Amino acid sequence: MRSLRNIFRLGLKELWSLFRDPVLMALVAYTFTAAVYAVAHGVRTEVRNAAIAVVDENRSTVSNRVREAFLPPYFQRAALIGIEEMGPAMDQGRYSFVLHIPAGFEADLLAGNHPVLQLNVDATAMTLAGNGTAYVTRIVQDELAGFLSERGAQTALPASLVPRARFNPNLQSQWFFAVMQVIGNVTILAVVLSGAAVIREREHGTIEHLMVMPVTALEIMLSKIWANGLVIVAAAVLSLLLVVETLMGIPVPGSIGVFAAGAAIYLFSVTSLSIMLATFATTMPQFGLLAIPVFVVLYLLSGGVTPLEAMPEPLRSLMQLSPATHFTSFAQAVLYRGAGFPLVWKDLLAVICIGTVFLGLALGRFRKTMAAAR
Incomplete structure (x- = not known):
């Protein structure tokens, strides 16, 4: 119980620090509002006004x-x-x-x-x-x-194919890009916010304060995971409800509650990865240069932008070790096709297993970082 109280109180400290950072708060607000709207309306795959x-x-x-x-x-x-x-x-x-x-x-x-x-x-x-x-x-x-x-010529074929689209019946690209932008932004912000939380401790000198407190490295890490994960899940849900469904009028047939639960599990995994990356950097610019290629690869090769079936077999097998691949499969099944937990539990189990490995690696690196700061 004492450990849980420590994790809860440290998490409240993380939330307070985040809310007092206007740059990061502006980034969260922009990412799940204006960025979603701009990409959904600005990026089109269907033909429009072609010369x-x-x-x-x-x-x-x-x-x-x-x-x-x-x-x-x-x-x-x-x-x-x-x-x-x-x-x-x-x-x-x-x-x-x-x-x-x-x-x-x-x-x-x-x-x-x-x-x-x-x-x-x-x-x-x-x-x-x-x-x-x-x-x-x-x-x-x-x-x-x-x-x-x-003119009476025979043109009928012996059979005809009638396609029917279950989701997005008019095949409007903004329906796809709006939801996928929310899914992709969950990964990007999870990497940025969690890593920034660790770097902020170093830059402000508060990591030395944590070292003399009766808390463990695991408690500090878990507090950062739940605090930043809570902000991202809340922002993603509000984005789906207010921006995608209300502002743009795009229906989301799946359960947003199921999506939120799966996103929370996924954030446990990706924020652990982000904290591990932050232990290799000492400043925010260094962390940014390290994190950019990571979340770009996670986003582009997760199966949301390019189908996994179109990738070479070695790359497709390698991306099964990425939590973003399983989260994208889970989110598309839930938000596009209305799937429930009985259909997506395998993806969530894979995310939990990968996240446990990331948490172990991140904890080892975080302990070394704290020991080096003494």
């Missing part, structure tokens, strides 16, 4: 129909250009897509000769190029099928 041109050497009914099918908000009105303009226009970045319709296209189409269209894509904008190509292909196919159907 497209058509080289129409056929000048027929079907070619006009295809050109007029490119409409806002997905595309700008298709410009009509000559074949000699295509190369320079794409080199200058005026158009992301140029569709070339050859002469005699309509006659070959009606005769069943399978004519070929050429789509030139500016692939310097990688996401736009990939998604836009699929958009252009679908639009052209629909228009050609409609044109042939009106």
Whole structure:
């Protein structure tokens, strides 16, 4: 009981120190409000207002129909250009897509000769190029099928595929990025706040005060973990409720309570890692340089930005040792698909096991740091 009282009181001291730091409090507020909103509305993977041109050497009914099918908000009105303009226009970045319709296209189409269209894509904008190509292909196919159907040609396929999206039925990227930004920011802030708490003790000279108090290194560490974890979990929950659901109108079908419980378990793991990193640094700039590559790797390779299935097998196996990988899987299952504890307990168990290892390593380093300060 005495140890629990020490952990609780030291945690209150951590909260008081954090609340008195305007820079860190501003960082917490910005990360879970303005940053979430800006990324959700500023980063888009679907096609919006793409510049497209058509080289129409056929000048027929079907070619006009295809050109007029490119409409806002997905595309700008298709410009009509000559074949000699295509190369320079794409080199200058005026158009992301140029569709070339050859002469005699309509006659070959009606005769069943399978004519070929050429789509030139500016692939310097990688996401736009990939998604836009699929958009252009679908639009052209629909228009050609409609044109042939009106003239009595057989266009029906023996089977049709009807996709249905369970979450985000309109496939709006802001629905995905808003929630994923909250999930990713949990990792970033956990690393920053916990490490800053240790560095702050050194810079303010209060670590010497802790050394002469009847508290252990484990009690000091656990107090920093629960105090900073409480702030981050509360900020993440408020961000989901007030920013994502209320301000942006994005529904979260899963249980936020289950997410908060899982986030608390995850923060036990990642804050232990952060405290261990802080023992290798003596100043905040040093800690920042050390922490940046760590949380960037944790975030980018957790499976939220890039699917784990798309990674090389050695890297995919290595990332199973990262708590961020299991937390991302847990958070997506809960917030996107409404999963409960019976479906995600394996991810939480993995986070606990990895966190226990990090806690042991961090405790060893923290004890050495305190002994060196004597």
